Amino acid sequence: MSSTEPGPSPDESNPAAELRKVSDPRALRALAHPTRIALLEALALHGSLTATEAAAIVGGSVPNVAYHLRTLAAHAYVVEAEGGAGRERPWKLGEVGMSIDSDDPDPAAAHAARALGEVVVDRWLERMHRARSMRDQYPPEVRAAIGYAQYVIFGTPAEMEQVRDEFLAIVLRYTHRISDPATRPEGSLPFEVLQFTYPFDSPTPADPTSSESEG
Numbered sequence: 746m747s748s749t750e751p752g753p754s755p756d757e758s759n760p761a762a763e764l765r766k767v768s769d770p771r772a773l774r775a776l777a778h779p780t781r782i783a784l785l786e787a788l789a790l791h792g793s794l795t796a797t798e799a800a801a802i803v804g805g806s807v808p809n810v811a812y813h814l815r816t817l818a819a820h821a822y823v824v825e826a827e828g829g830a831g832r833e834r835p836w837k838l839g840e841v842g843m844s845i846d847s848d849d850p851d852p853a854a855a856h857a858a859r860a861l862g863e864v865v866v867d868r869w870l871e872r873m874h875r876a877r878s879m880r881d882q883y884p885p886e887v888r889a890a891i892g893y894a895q896y897v898i899f900g901t902p903a904e905m906e907q908v909r910d911e912f913l914a915i916v917l918r919y920t921h922r923i924s925d926p927a928t929r930p931e932g933s934l935p936f937e938v939l940q941f942t943y944p945f946d947s948p949t950p951a952d953p954t955s956s957e958s959e960g
């Protein structure tokens with residue numbers, strides 16, 4: 746019987762500690778490719794896939810997809826699953842979830858993280874717009890679970906970090922269902938939940954005279 750209980754609670758003081766932190770610029774650049782991101786998404790949904798199976802899902806030739814899988818494996822994003830050989834060997838996610846830092850102290854890592862972030866956010870927004878345009882094609886119970894909302898919160902940066910961490914802690918209760926499909930309850934679907942947090946107003950341009958010494 747599939748378990749419907751939430752997974753282990755993450756560290757409430759730092760829920761992101763569960764996630765793999767990727768800061769190697771080479772590893773970040775290796776992932777900043779639409780096909781490779783699509784492969785990680787496909788593996789999250791299907792558990793394990795061969796290059797042939799993955800090519801049928803993400804598109805492209807089998808040799809090309811096999812190359813991308815090997816590249817992902819070189820940076821531990823995916824690992825070999827049991828069974829098969831050559832292009833018919835199955836692959837699975839190395840770990841579920843990761844964190845990147847666009848403000849990494851290493852300029853090369855920060856630049857690579859921002860480039861990866863652009864690719865990822867573009868995919869998220871494209872998928873969100875597609876889902877909205879097809880909303881009427883989902884059954885009523887799925888439409889009832891789909892929501893779009895916007896909130897304005899007057900808070901300090903520290904308070905907004907707390908909001909972000911509490912939201913992440915909720916989501917992490919269900920990540921075990923990605924790596925262990927047997928824990929997915931009957932009727933479960935892969936929902937995507939996006940969170941964007943940013944200042945409502947644009948930053949005020951710095952006064953060019955403010956750094957001048959008075960004399």
